Amino acid sequence: MSENDFKALRSLLRMKRNEKPPPGYFQSFTSEVMTRVKFLEQDKAQVGWFFRVSRWLWASWLKSESEIKSGWNGLVRTSALTVVGVSVATLCFSFFLAPEVDSPVGTSVEVGSSDASAAATAQPSLPRRQSSLLSVVEPANLTSDLRIRTLDLASTNLFPDGLFRIPDQRSVRVGFGSNGDR
């Protein structure tokens, strides 16, 4: 069968050449494409530095030898652990060791002083913190007769005596109480 056998069909198919989009379509088409391209360029510029650094790191990792790769892995693990450690420390500091804002009513007990053992039996209030979370749960009827300073070693955990003890310093176990408990 030759090309001529399909002459009628090919004439019919030529009709499809006449199917055109609405007038003026191509003017808006170009501008739509260019708008999308410009958006892409803006996005690329915004995160360009991050991609460049990531790409460089990735390319370096791919090119590096196995020993260097293990070094890279170690570096990445150490960095990740450092970041996690710093984050946890910052969080702990902000929630548990934040400096007092107001001076609570009560007796200040110096760790290592002679009054410390007496103070250990007292029920101090939670030191005031900046934390919004704790300010919500800090009720008005919590009273304090003991001030725990930032650097005091205070614990509400049930550690056995002697555990985590720092030489030449005494730890003070503190508890929480309310007026109703007394």
Added chain:
Amino acid sequence: MEAPVDSVALVHSLSKTEEAEELRRLVRQAQAGNLKAYDALVCKHQEQIYGLCYHMSSNHDDANDLAQDSFVKAWQALRGFKADSSFYTWIYRIAVNTCLNHLKSRRNRSVHISLNDLEIQAENDPALVELVSYRTPRRDAGLGELQQRLNEAFLKLSEEHRLVVTLHDIQGIPHDQIASLLKINVGTVRSRLFYARQQLQVFLGDFVD
């Protein structure tokens, strides 16, 4: 540093050789990030790319999205474009792949043919008027019905066969260029074309027998 291109019209007013050189210059400028140059390239190729997308999807909205996606993908990949093939072939290849991926994804969905918003100029084509008048057993068959039947038959073809018919019989691209575009042998192009035409002949028996 090459001077930026100010007008799209410049490309259209040049001879073939100058036009090819001008296109190469536009591509180089676009690769360097010149948006105006890329704008000119889009203007130059948009009708063919839209046509390919339209004939593959038989839907204006899909064709619009596919053609836009093709140009956006081309922009993203432009820095990697090597001059070992022409920009025309390269952008066509991107559009072909975009269309084929789209058709694969919608294979299980029903196809909606939208022809309402197309400007049909076929009524002015004497050859077609003659074809409809003399070849059609039902003489009252209008061009609209013929077009509808043609599109339905077209959609019954496999994507590979529809592609070669679109490129050769509708868009007029020679066999060897289609082969290079689709990265297949010329023989394969010819055989696919033959098989596709045979199928169309069966589907459109009323009109072409």
